[in-house]
Amino acid sequence: MIGHIKAVACAVIGGAWLALASVATAEDATQTAAKTDGTGLEVHAVIMEGAGAISKDVSFSLHSATRSGNRKLEASGTGGQAVLEAPPGDYILTTVYGATTRKQNVRIDEDGSHHVVNLDAGEITLDVIRGVGEPSVTKPIEWKIMTYGKNSNGNRKVLYEETAVKPFLVLPEGWYVVHAINEGELIKHTIEVTSGVRYDYTLVHY
Structure with a gap:
């Protein structure tokens, strides 16, 4: 609460x-999420560490992590949580909630990954x-x-x-x-x- x-x-x-x-905008280091049984990236956001998942009004977008600066949008989703379908590899995850935007480097494993965004x-x-x-x-x-x-x-x-x-x-x-x-x-x-x-x-x- x-x-x-x-x-x-x-x-x-x-x-x-x-x-x-x-x-x-808050920036985090590269994070490797734990493997799940799904594919792509399962993601949800919390307003602070230890808090419950935000239930709505969060938007997620996943872009390729190319160094050229021309990053392709691979997947997007809205709501309290989302599954972003993309092949295994390194990506940039952008999370927006209200006036808060957080960008993070994430990695999708072969069996899919799960990631929690701490908006702090x-x-x-x-x-x-x-x-x-x-x-x-x-x-x-x-x-x-x-x-x-x-x-x-x-x-x-x-x-x-x-x-x-x-x-x-x-x-x-x-x-x-x-x-x-x-x-x-x-x-x-x-x-x-x-x-x-x-x-x-x-x-x-x-």
């Missing part, structure tokens, strides 16, 4: 944030109020989730965009900067995402 934490964030209109680290992710909701104790803003807000760190040009990478009243997101563990545009004004705040924990963030727009 995922933990649940509420946080009220006193947001800032304008201004800048100190860049310390960057969190984006957490859940967040985002909300805006006009002052402490005030009700939530009911009009759609433009949201951007950005990396906490900046690139060599001094820019953050936009990881996710959505126009919604109160979005629900699944993100890899780490720190992020949230930009919210409400009534034409930009609100900024730094948020934390923890694996296996849900945070409800309320930004205060003074």
Whole structure:
């Protein structure tokens, strides 16, 4: 069961944030899955190590692991789990759940393989109020989730965009900067995402 934490964030209109680290797509080393009686790759995802399988809304894609960069899509599937049919060999498995994307190198054995994708992710909701104790803003807000760190040009990478009243997101563990545009004004705040924990963030727009 995922933990649940509420946080009220006193947001800032304008201004800048100190860049310390960057969190984006998680990468893992090559993994050889255990053999099964089937063929291809049987795969499912968990939000954190030791958690139960995610039951729906997960997408999987399997690409050839050629070094030329022109990787062919071999198989894909959606749902809580999937069987990706492909000949034995080395592949790149991409798993997407919410705003979380994980790429891994996997190997399919002669008798088929089974692989569990640990997304190492957490859940967040985002909300805006006009002052402490005030009700939530009911009009759609433009949201951007950005990396906490900046690139060599001094820019953050936009990881996710959505126009919604109160979005629900699944993100890899780490720190992020949230930009919210409400009534034409930009609100900024730094948020934390923890694996296996849900945070409800309320930004205060003074």
